[in-house]
Amino acid sequence: MTPTLCSPPRSTPRSPSHGGLLTQLSPSELSAAVRKFSWLAADVVAHGVGLSQASCNQPAYFFLEAPTFARGLQFRAQLRGPSVLAATIRDRGDGSYEAKYTCAVSGDYALHVTLGPPHGRHEHVSGSPFRVHVTSGLVRMPRCSASGSGLSLIVAGTEGLIVLQARDEGGLVLSRGGEPLDVSLVAATDDAAAQAAEEEE
Secondary structure, three states, rough: OOOOOOOOOOOOOOOOOOOOOOOOOHHHHHHHHHHOOOHHHOOEEEOOOOHHHHOOOOOEEEEEEEEOOOOOOOEEEEOOOOOOOEEEEEEOOOOOEEEEEEEOOOOEEEEEEEEEOOOOOEEEOOOOOEEEEOOOOOOOOOOOOEEEEHHHHOOOOOOOOOOEEEEOOOOEEOOOOOOOOOOOOOOHHHHHHHHHHHOOO
């Protein structure tokens, strides 16, 4: 993941407790300051749907609001669960950051969002790691499959078994039910009946 650096502050911080403490520090001094002052990451505000839920093969987003006195630091975001992937983070130029990720595997993940120097120790932002549940995507009929004896032979007056397996755009089996599906039985044309007979032979 390409590091995303926080933008320089537009004005000198006025807070007496923060003062301009980090504005003139070297990388090693900055790393030591982060280890000592965990309030840097604790002051970050994270929000957005992507902090708690997402759908497979669909981009999920969340946003970070950084304190202006965190110049020189960078954000990192990584999901750990059935698979491991990093989110891309974009500086929006107004003190906020947009994070985006796309999961290919459904399941429960831990989203680790940290703030720190480019080559030093990072601290978790407030609320991190976040619990994210990734569901399968929306049903995509061309990806679905059907099986069962009812697809080839049904005796008049009896029930035929047909099993439909719903899948999303990526071909993943849906992790939830309730999708509206219609199944119709229509009379086959002579050509279709002949083709079906040939396939059975």
